Amino acid sequence: MAKRDYYEVLGVDRSASADDIKRAYKKMAIKYHPDRNPGDKEAEAKFKEAAEAYDILRDPDKRERYNQFGPDAFNADGSYGGQGMDMNDIFSMFGDLFGGRGFSGFGDFGGFGDFGGGRQKERVYKGQDQRLKVELNLKEIVNGTTKKFRVKKHVQCSHCHGTGSKDGRLETCPTCHGSGTVIRQQQSFLGMMRTQSPCPTCHGEGKIIKNKCEQCSGEGIVMGEEIVEVNFPAGMVEGMVLNVPGKGGAGKHAGVNGDLQIIIVEKKDDQLIREENNLIYNLVISVPQAILGAQVEVPTVDGNTTITIQPGTQPGTVMRLRGKGIPEVQGMYKGQRGDEIIKINVYVPETLNREEKELVQKMQECENFSPTDSIKEKICRKFKSYFN
Numbered sequence: 490m491a492k493r494d495y496y497e498v499l500g501v502d503r504s505a506s507a508d509d510i511k512r513a514y515k516k517m518a519i520k521y522h523p524d525r526n527p528g529d530k531e532a533e534a535k536f537k538e539a540a541e542a543y544d545i546l547r548d549p550d551k552r553e554r555y556n557q558f559g560p561d562a563f564n565a566d567g568s569y570g571g572q573g574m575d576m577n578d579i580f581s582m583f584g585d586l587f588g589g590r591g592f593s594g595f596g597d598f599g600g601f602g603d604f605g606g607g608r609q610k611e612r613v614y615k616g617q618d619q620r621l622k623v624e625l626n627l628k629e630i631v632n633g634t635t636k637k638f639r640v641k642k643h644v645q646c647s648h649c650h651g652t653g654s655k656d657g658r659l660e661t662c663p664t665c666h667g668s669g670t671v672i673r674q675q676q677s678f679l680g681m682m683r684t685q686s687p688c689p690t691c692h693g694e695g696k697i698i699k700n701k702c703e704q705c706s707g708e709g710i711v712m713g714e715e716i717v718e719v720n721f722p723a724g725m726v727e728g729m730v731l732n733v734p735g736k737g738g739a740g741k742h743a744g745v746n747g748d749l750q751i752i753i754v755e756k757k758d759d760q761l762i763r764e765e766n767n768l769i770y771n772l773v774i775s776v777p778q779a780i781l782g783a784q785v786e787v788p789t790v791d792g793n794t795t796i797t798i799q800p801g802t803q804p805g806t807v808m809r810l811r812g813k814g815i816p817e818v819q820g821m822y823k824g825q826r827g828d829e830i831i832k833i834n835v836y837v838p839e840t841l842n843r844e845e846k847e848l849v850q851k852m853q854e855c856e857n858f859s860p861t862d863s864i865k866e867k868i869c870r871k872f873k874s875y876f877n
């Protein structure tokens with residue numbers, strides 16, 4: 490695409506003054522800004538073209554070179570690589586002019602003289618958040634628990650009571666006269682602009698410390714520790730983060746404390762496997778127990794309990810102990826416990842002596858030990874229903 494003449498793009502004479510060029514560009518930028526022309530590719534192209542033209546013509550050296558050699562002068566030295574400026578370049582160029590605020594909100598263009606409007610709130614330092622990993626066993630998860638931790642963190646300096654001042658004296662900041670903010674006025678091509686930012690001398694506090702506390706170098710905080718007691722509600726889940734407000738590090742200059750964030754790690758149980766709020770127990774019984782039925786003891790999170798194995802129990806049978814699972818930690822079902830699910834396996838001996846072998850061969854001779862087609866079908870149907 491052949492480049493248009495930059496003067497033509499901005500609609501100015503070759504003899505236009507720097508101010509004329511600025512004014513012309515301002516007009517174009519407002520007219521074709523993408524915020525005002527959403528989805529309009531032509532406007533976007535014009536917006537870019539104007540930015541490129543302005544970027545050359547505002548610089549006396551580049552303008553001089555352009556006057557002599559035309560737009561090709563800038564392809565040759567690679568400054569635009571022949572493909573124009575990208576949007577980010579353009580927006581960052583604007584951002585610089587608008588005190589680093591970028592370009593959003595260009596829509597209310599009229600309000601620019603008045604950036605940062607009302608009074609800024611007094612700035613208070615917030616302490617660091619502390620993170621802690623805590624392992625809970627199944628019993629603690631089911632019943633909830635309370636634990637104490639020694640947390641190493643910033644604490645308030647006892648010497649200066651967190652003020653950072655040796656003698657407790659603070660003075661009004663001479664830079665911002667106590668307001669905590671400074672206002673810069675800047676002449677830009679869009680007119681006079683005011684920007685408000687935190688005062689660099691007092692970092693927005695409005696006060697400065699005359700004599701710094703030697704214990705904390707004027708920070709008001711020192712490394713220390715606190716014993717923190719944390720209550721874990723029943724039903725915690727691996728990876729959950731429990732936030733304990735105000736138990737993190739102390740803030741500088743008697744500011745506010747950060748939070749303590751506790752990341753939950755589940756200690757795996759030897760026997761019970763967690764599946765959401767249910768617990769799975771794999772029970773192994775003997776062949777005679779499966780055939781004759783039995784009373785067997787199984788573990789639960791509340792202690793052992795005895796269950797009845799019915800005569801003729803098939804391997805893979807599932808039993809459910811209602812309410813022996815994990816309580817729901819939150820929401821409308823809070824406190825409601827899941828189940829313990831018992832999966833029954835039947836142990837088949839792997840080696841036999843002669844006598845045992847004879848016994849099993851006798852079993853084989855009994856017709857009743859071989860499933861008929863209708864029995865196979867019945868069993869398959871039963872297992873299907875577990876998973877539907």
Ligand SMILES: [Zn+2]
Pocket residue numbers: 646647648649650651652653654702703704705706707708709710
């Ligand atoms: Zn101190």
Ligand SMILES: [Zn+2]
Pocket residue numbers: 662663664665666667668669670688689690691692693694695696
């Ligand atoms: Zn200040």
